[in-house]
Amino acid sequence: NAGVTQTPKFRILKIGQSMTLQCTQDMNHNYMYWYRQDPGMGLKLIYYSVGAGITDKGEVPNGYNVSRSTTEDFPLRLELAAPSQTSVYFCASSYSMADTQYFGPGTRLTVL
Amino acid sequence: RKEVEQDPGPFNVPEGATVAFNCTYSNSASQSFFWYRQDCRKEPKLLMSVYSSGNEDGRFTAQLNRASQYISLLIRDSKLSDSATYLCVVNMYSGTYKYIFGTGTRLKVLA
Numbered sequence: 001n002a003g004v005t006q007t008p009k010f011r012i013l014k015i016g017q018s019m020t021l022q023c024t025q026d027m028n029h030n031y032m033y034w035y036r037q038d039p040g041m042g043l044k045l046i047y048y049s050v051g052a053g054i055t056d057k058g059e060v061p062n063g064y065n066v067s068r069s070t071t072e073d074f075p076l077r078l079e080l081a082a083p084s085q086t087s088v089y090f091c092a093s094s095y096s097m098a099d100t101q102y103f104g105p106g107t108r109l110t111v112l
Numbered sequence: 113r114k115e116v117e118q119d120p121g122p123f124n125v126p127e128g129a130t131v132a133f134n135c136t137y138s139n140s141a142s143q144s145f146f147w148y149r150q151d152c153r154k155e156p157k158l159l160m161s162v163y164s165s166g167n168e169d170g171r172f173t174a175q176l177n178r179a180s181q182y183i184s185l186l187i188r189d190s191k192l193s194d195s196a197t198y199l200c201v202v203n204m205y206s207g208t209y210k211y212i213f214g215t216g217t218r219l220k221v222l223a
């Protein structure tokens with residue numbers, strides 16, 4: 001039982017490049033989330049999903065897209081990377097929205 | 113006013129000391145409460161949920177005061193391994209659930 005896994009661990013992008021951050025969970029959780037964490041700031045919700053095929057915006061969705069074709073996977077797409085997207089990205093999952101969230105190890109992204 | 117506020121610290125305490133952190137929340141619709149621990153450059157991990165009656169897990173005690181809208185975390189007999197950032201998390205229901213993270217309180221336990 002690996003929990004929540006994320007790839008890659010680190011990535012450097014140039015302005016304007018695109019990339020997909022991968023997230024997979026093996027706990028059969030319906031709910032999945034993407035957060036970003038900037039230094040000295042709390043985690044901010046980017047997007048979340050309540051099940052396969054259903055996604056919704058969080059607090060800071062601009063510049064990102066998501067899809068959820070399976071229960072296990074919830075990739076986050078950056079289409080045109082900007083320096084403001086330099087951050088640590090965490091994926092999380094939970095049994096329900098009222099429940100504890102379990103986090104992946106994070107992806108450190110730098111946009112230069 | 114921030115929805116969840118914590119003193120950022122750092123709290124520097126000697127090994128064996130008792131330390132307490134508070135966290136205030138602004139929305140009375142808040143439903144459930146958690147303390148997460150985050151080590152440097154790692155993901156947040158659940159430390160404990162916080163119940164209305166208060167709860168204890170070994171050296172850690174969490175309390176909730178709904179009237180004053182704050183939660184607290186007490187760590188007794190601090191260990192070097194307790195050094196981390198402690199995140200207060202409030203789960204609020206307002207049509208849908210919303211998990212709000214505090215910015216964290218940094219603890220350094222000194223030998």
